[in-house]
Amino acid sequence: MDINPTEVSVEEIMRRIREEVRRRKKMLARQEQMSEEGPSFQPSSVKLELEDLFFSSEPLDISQTSYHLRDFLKYHDREFILNAYRGILKREPDPEGLEYYLRNLRSGQMSKVEIIGRLRFSPEGKSKGVKIRGLYLPLAFALSYKVPVLGYFSRLFVGIGNLPIIIKNFEQFEASQYLRWQELQDRFQRNREKISSAFSDLGRQIYSFGEKINLLKRDIEARPRREEIEERFENLHLRLEDVLASITHLKEVQNAFEQRLSSMEEDSREKLSSLQEQLAGEVQVLREALEGRVPREEIEQRISALMRQIGNHKRHIVDMERRLLILLEEARKRLPEPISEAQIREMLKEEDHFLDALYSSLEDRFRGTREDIKERQRVYLPYVKEVLEKVGGGLVLDVGCGRGEWLELLKEEGIEALGIDINRLMVDQCQELGLNVIEGDAIDYLRGQKSNSFAVITGFHIVEHLPLKKMLALFDECLRVLKPGGMVIFETPNPENILVGACYFYMDPTHRNPIPPETLRFLVEERGFTDIKIIRLHKYSDYYSVDTQNPIFNQLFYSEMDYAVLAYSPKL
């Protein structure tokens, strides 16, 4: 222990103190943890001195083959016999032998010399042949003691002769025994002290043990009973099952989420690349525009001028339609001669076209953008390709092709296709796009075709425009001109969706009646098509954000807005 001679500030003292407190807290926490594992009971380690005093003399060297009698005689009692065996017979005594000689030695029946002699001259002793100097004479005397009468004198004779030695030995023996006795007493005293201090230690420990037991007892009393535990366990088990179910559900959700994520990723990658292309195109256009040094304002002005012009033209056309109609009417009334049949047909034909412009505008307004339509129609490509493969190729006919989105899609996919539409404006539009389209009435056209002419015939939003007779005629003609295994696709609004059936269907005033899917299926089946499939498409909620909590409401209002019937002509 030393004191720092220089000054130590209170801050320094407190720093060291806090450091120590931290250290000790850690240590105590460890101890606490250990003691919580059960009451620690440390038996006092009492080391008592218990070594046998009587065996403390130097052990006999048993490796020798020659001894002096003295070597053995210096041992006493049990140790004497042990060493005699070890020296003479080179082994540990058997229990019977030890017991026998010890009894005889202690009772005075045999002297040490006689025991040595008996061991040495036993068959075993002879075979070992250990040499013992100074044995023969004493042995002779010792044995002679056992001869009656002579024994007494012989013992007396030897006894008197040996008296000084005996006295000396006896004194030595007494002195050594006294020393041993002294040491034993000291040892006894020391052991007694150790034991008594161990006992008082034990007492303290038992007391603290008692404290711990009392604490434990209270602890145990405070614990819930078995039934309670079982009930809790049961509850826990149920909850565990719930948790497991939730985990499974969560996994499913996660999987779905991951799938969606990856598809979204793909999607967005595609979109990004198409956007990039688009952007690159636009940049190119812009660059060209810039190179042409046409100022932006001028372009905008030109565009708006064009728009105005288009509007004017449109109004003008509508007006002309109206006038033409009146003119035709007037002409019919005033013609001096009856109009020939051909003239009438020609005129009626013209009349048929007077709604073309209106329908074209209607389509533009309500049908959706060109890209949307194309995107939606992609769903049919796999069916078409499958059929083409099966029937060994062939032409796809699109009945009422309208603005030609589907034809364009087929062209992009490298599928040969032909469109037919009754609307002249639309046909013009399609032809401008380089699509293979003819103007005319579909049923009339089909009637003029040979059977086995087409692999696939499609009609998007056509059948709802037709009266039943025409519709059936269309189906019949289709079945006739299709190759065996060929397919028709007719897409139409789905009145299962209440919004469609009640409202959207009538956005197009040229629509007749909504056709429920099962009705359409029945009709095509009835006319001889097979393998009929209904595909419901264009879920409201895929296009508009809606609350998806109420399933019935969703089914009625937000389900698929269109459906298609896919039907096959029977194979041969």
Add this chain to the structure above:
Amino acid sequence: MRVVIAAIQTPFIQGGAQYHILNLEKYLKFSGFDVECVTLPFKFFPEEYISYLMDFCSNLDFSDFSGYKTDIMISLQFPVYYINHHNKILWIMHQHRAVYELYHLQNKNPQLESLKKKIVEFDNKLIPLAKKIFTISRNVAQRLKRYNNIDATPLYHPPPAAESYYCKEYMPFIFYPSRLESLKRQDLLIKAFKYVRSPVKAIIAGSGGQEDYYKRLICSLKLEEKVALLGYISLEEKVALYAHSLGVFFGPYDEDYGYVTLEAMLSQKPVITCTDSGGPLEFVIDGETGFVVPPDPEIIAEKIDWLYFNQAKAINLGKNAKERYKVLIPSWQEVIETLIGNV
């Protein structure tokens, strides 16, 4: 066997008394008794409340609670030791000090005067009704004899968390943990540091009413480098500070018992105390386990320097103190045997 402890509490004020009663309860439970501690709220003023509480207690009987008979009642405090019980054991911490040994320090008024009369009368009459009367120290027993002529046996007990204390190599500072109250006289230690020549510091821990005064005193004596007021410290910090201190100063005025002395002794540290400090005088032997000096800063400073300049001897004083603790202070087990035995 059911033992009920009757005690008082002054809400939010923590002191040795609380620990004393908590430990008594704890060790009675360890010894297998069924123990419940019942406390009444106490406050030092107004005098009327004390008087009311005395009447209330002297009319109570804790022998029986709705048919639950209690075998023994132990009470340590005024005025709950007036509560009646057929087997009442008193182990008095102190009487109402303001009307006895501290009476000369009070502002006298007629209310206090009449309260004093009433308390002496109650003490004289009701304390002797107990089966056994112990006090926590010889000092308290002597007061009881002097003021009320009642004989009582002092019965010491170990301080709280007695097993936590240990001794480590010391750093040069004198430690004094206690509430900062005028009776504890931390100012004696502060003033002593005007005279201390060695590079020893004073570390004073605890909080209390005199904190501001002591701060100002340190400032005015320019002892900021020498004397530190730590405020509240944790038990672990207290124990570690004891373990590393050069010595402990504990010089209150007429303390009843004083855990600080015992904690210092358990930490093998010499204690410097004063001739009028009461309880500590029963434990500190001047020149053997510490020093007993007049309440004089200059003499206190002399002893502090002595501890610093006589390291080996200072360590020996500490060792002697620990030995003396072993001789004087019984274990809780023994305390409980003495308290309850033969009842």
